[in-house]
Amino acid sequence: MNEVFLAELVGTAILILLGNGVVANVCLQGAAGRNGGWICIAAGWGLAVAMAVYCVGRISGAHINPAVTIALMTLGEIETSVVPIYLAGQFVGAAIGAVLVWLTYKRHFDATQDPDAIRSCFCTSPAIAATPWNFVTEFIGTALLIVGVLAISANSNSVASDSIDLSLVFSVGLNPLLVGLLVAAIGLSLGGPTGYAINPARDLAPRIVHALLPIGGKGDSGWQYSWVPVAAPIAGGIAGALLWRSLGF
Structure with a gap:
């Protein structure tokens, strides 16, 4: 199996297992972290990113x-x-991570009657449905993610002066933790309107898993919104990359 595909699969599975896992802990009936709140979720997602990068970044x-x-x-x-190898690993890994969250919290999913709470353990949905503005939120959040990651890379002594390659590549020292803090900061500051997917695989693959799993009372999978957390992060990521290059930092 291709090494890059396997690494992206494992890394994204860890990301979703820990990231959606904290959502399940906060939202599902009877879980120890029930009602832990948005700070708990944002912190959990930030740590999920850092741990995934530490595991497979090298x-x-x-x-x-x-x-x-x-x-x-x-x-x-x-x-x-x-690129197709990276994307395939990311989407397959995200689906595997979503299934692992369901298995971990199986009895809590069974005990939860709120379909919105159940769906939130897999994918995002807007607090106020307003498609153009939801798109803008995801676009800005992802653009900031890319600029921030490239800035962390540029500030790293591990990166050659003529390269903008991601500090994530090295998976050592504080760089992955700094990227996790960046994700947590985006969540705390910009995550309120949409739940901040800022990652197409993180949203679409678990949404498909939600549609397929036999979860009682789960409701619909929110397909009418599903294109926003796919298209907006891609557009925002490209914009963030081009912005970084235009700044000449």
Whole structure:
């Protein structure tokens, strides 16, 4: 099996297991973290990103996000030919992570009657449904993610002066933790309107899993909204990459 595909699969599975796992802990009936609140969720997602990067960053660079992969392709930092391998690993890994969350919290899913709470353990939905503005929120959040990751890379002594390659590639020291803090900061500040997917694989693959799993009272999978957390992060990621290059930092 391709090493990059496997690394992205494992990294994204860890991301979703820990990220959606904290949502399940906060939202599902009877869980120990029930009603832990948004700070708990944002912190959990930030730590999920950091742990995923520490685990597989040395192998694939731990993109664990199609928006990151496409942004790097836009900058010419990775070959177009490897992009499908990255994306395949990310989407398969996200689906596996979502199934693992369901298995971990199976009895709590069974005890929860609120379909919105159940769906939130898999994918995002807007607090106020307003498609253009939901798109803008995801676009801005992902653009900031890409600019922030590239800035962390540029500030790292591990990166050659003539390269903008991600610090994630090295998966050592504080760089992955800093990226996790960046994700937590985006969640705390910008996550309120949409739940901040900022990652197409993180949202779409678990949404498909939600549709397929036999969860009683789960309701619909929110397909009318599903294109926003896919298209907006891709557009925002490209915009963030181009902004970073135009700044000349």
